[in-house]
Amino acid sequence: MNSADSFSASYDEARAKFLAAAKDARGALERVVHPERGPSGQELSTDVAWFGAREAERVLVMISGTHGVEGYCGSGAQVDWLRRGELARVPAGVGVLMIHAMNPYGFAWNRRVTHENVDLNRNWIDFEKPLPRNAGYGELHELMCPEEWTAASQQRTLGALMQWVQTHGMVAMQAAVSGGQYTHSKGLFYGGTGPTWSRRTQTQIFGSYLGGAKRVGIIDYHTGLGPWGYGEQIIPVARESEQFVRAARWYGGAVTSPASGNSTSADVSGDGLSAAAGLLPQAEVTGVAMEFGTLETMVVLQALRADNWLHAYGDVRSAEAAAIKKQIRDAFYGDADDWKGMVAGQSLLATRQALAGLSL
Numbered sequence: 001m002n003s004a005d006s007f008s009a010s011y012d013e014a015r016a017k018f019l020a021a022a023k024d025a026r027g028a029l030e031r032v033v034h035p036e037r038g039p040s041g042q043e044l045s046t047d048v049a050w051f052g053a054r055e056a057e058r059v060l061v062m063i064s065g066t067h068g069v070e071g072y073c074g075s076g077a078q079v080d081w082l083r084r085g086e087l088a089r090v091p092a093g094v095g096v097l098m099i100h101a102m103n104p105y106g107f108a109w110n111r112r113v114t115h116e117n118v119d120l121n122r123n124w125i126d127f128e129k130p131l132p133r134n135a136g137y138g139e140l141h142e143l144m145c146p147e148e149w150t151a152a153s154q155q156r157t158l159g160a161l162m163q164w165v166q167t168h169g170m171v172a173m174q175a176a177v178s179g180g181q182y183t184h185s186k187g188l189f190y191g192g193t194g195p196t197w198s199r200r201t202q203t204q205i206f207g208s209y210l211g212g213a214k215r216v217g218i219i220d221y222h223t224g225l226g227p228w229g230y231g232e233q234i235i236p237v238a239r240e241s242e243q244f245v246r247a248a249r250w251y252g253g254a255v256t257s258p259a260s261g262n263s264t265s266a267d268v269s270g271d272g273l274s275a276a277a278g279l280l281p282q283a284e285v286t287g288v289a290m291e292f293g294t295l296e297t298m299v300v301l302q303a304l305r306a307d308n309w310l311h312a313y314g315d316v317r318s319a320e321a322a323a324i325k326k327q328i329r330d331a332f333y334g335d336a337d338d339w340k341g342m343v344a345g346q347s348l349l350a351t352r353q354a355l356a357g358l359s360l
Contacts, residue, residue: 003344004337006083007076011038011101011108014075015047018100021082022049027098032201036115038108039316046201047100050209051087056095057214058358060351063099064221066120066198066272068106068113072333073292074221075100075107076340077347086351091359097209103198109316110325111307112332114196122180122191122268123199124275132191132269134183136176140164141184144177149309158302170297177301180269186312188304191270202272206279216280217250217354218287220273221347223332224300225264226293229342232256233350234263234289236274243277246286250357251350255288265291286357290350292343294334303331 006021008014022029027049034044046065062081064074078098090096101107105115113119125132137144143157143164165173182191195203210216226232235247239260248255256263273287294300307328310321334340 001083003076003080004340006080006344007072007340009335011044011071011104012042014071014079014107015045015101017079018047018049018075018098021079022098025051025082025087027051032205034104034115035197036105038105042108044101044104044108046102046104046198046205048205048209049098049100050095051098052090052095053093054095054209055212056093057212058093059095059097059210059213059216060090060354060358061097061099061210061216061218062221062351063102063218065101065103065107066220067222067332068103069110069328069332070112070221070223071101071103071107072329072335073223073343077221077290077343080344081348081351084348086348089352090355094355094358095213097205099202099205102202110329111311112304112328113190114198116192116196117185117190117311118192118196119180119189120196120198121271122189123196123270124272125191125270127194131182132180134176134179134181136172137179137181137187137189138183140173140176141187144305145184145187145308145312147309147313149306149314174297175266178266178268186308188308199272203279206276210280210283213280213283215358216276216283216285217358218273218276218285219347219350219354220287220289222289222291223294223334225291225297228293228295229334229339230293231343231346231350232264232291232293234258234265234291235287236268236271236289243286246284246357247288249360250286250353251288252353264293265289286354288350288354290347292334292339292346294339295331300331303328
């Protein structure tokens with residue numbers, strides 16, 4: 001089979017392929033409808049497929065579309081896995097939970113964020129406590145997210161940003177910008193002021209399907225950092241933790257930890273994988289973010305800046321919107337057969353490793 005055929009050109013196509021593959025594999029399906037509509041007025045939803053006995057105590061979870069537009073990657077990996085008949089390899093007593101388009105609004109609109117302009121992987125914090133502080137972002141916000149998006153404003157702000165990088169370094173820039181911020185609601189990597197629809201929905205799904213699980217392995221698919229098509233396996237906990245050591249046994253010594261500084265990702269506030277253990281206190285949770293590289297870091301950042309401006313200050317129906325949407329889609333989706341094949345192959349290996357780990 002050609003793995004590239006499992007990937008899609010739109011949210012609607014991806015959802016149709018996922019539902020068809022899940023039905024062919026005799027999965028139990030559930031749809032959670034989103035309150036917003038898609039760009040053509042279509043209904044949006046997070047779709048859930050369960051395979052195996054509902055009382056399974058060991059479960060593999062595969063999540064696509066946490067960051068909306070990154071759903072092209074995760075959906076393709078999920079569909080490819082199902083079409084390959086990998087369910088036949090699942091050990092007896094192990095269940096498989098697939099969550100398709102955890103942020104369907106972002107997927108359909110080619111946005112990384114939710115309809116609340118929230119980065120879902122910065123939203124999993126305790127909002128009853130003081131919000132995390134990020135002084136670095138406050139210093140850069142006006143440069144990152146100008147209210148005017150012209151050739152002149154882009155040149156001016158990008159030049160100032162590069163000057164900041166020359167002074168402080170790219171690592172400091174990444175930490176300040178992508179670490180998460182809770183002060184600028186129209187800004188980048190905004191964590192929100194409360195749980196988003198997607199967070200509440202994921203909490204509900206986990207409670208419904210995983211409440212009796214004793215061992216859970218989670219693969220959450222992401223894109224936008226690292227070399228073209230390379231799947232970095234990110235464990236968002238300290239290297240000395242039991243979860244990291246266990247993940248290294250499952251996936252090998254190449255796993256990385258943002259907390260230890262050896263990942264392409266900054267150490268962030270409020271990511272979903274770190275929160276999963278709190279959602280499932282009865283279970284041993286081993287989570288990995290599969291981060292597939294696309295374009296150079298500054299190219300990706302420029303696409304994020306353009307899309308943020310479009311939705312904060314521009315017109316999504318304007319002529320320039322189409323170019324911006326293509327820009328951000330290209331930044332998070334390698335729409336080429338070699339990239340899709342790399343995603344499918346590395347995902348296939350990771351799922352087999354996770355199933356082996358759950359069987360130890």
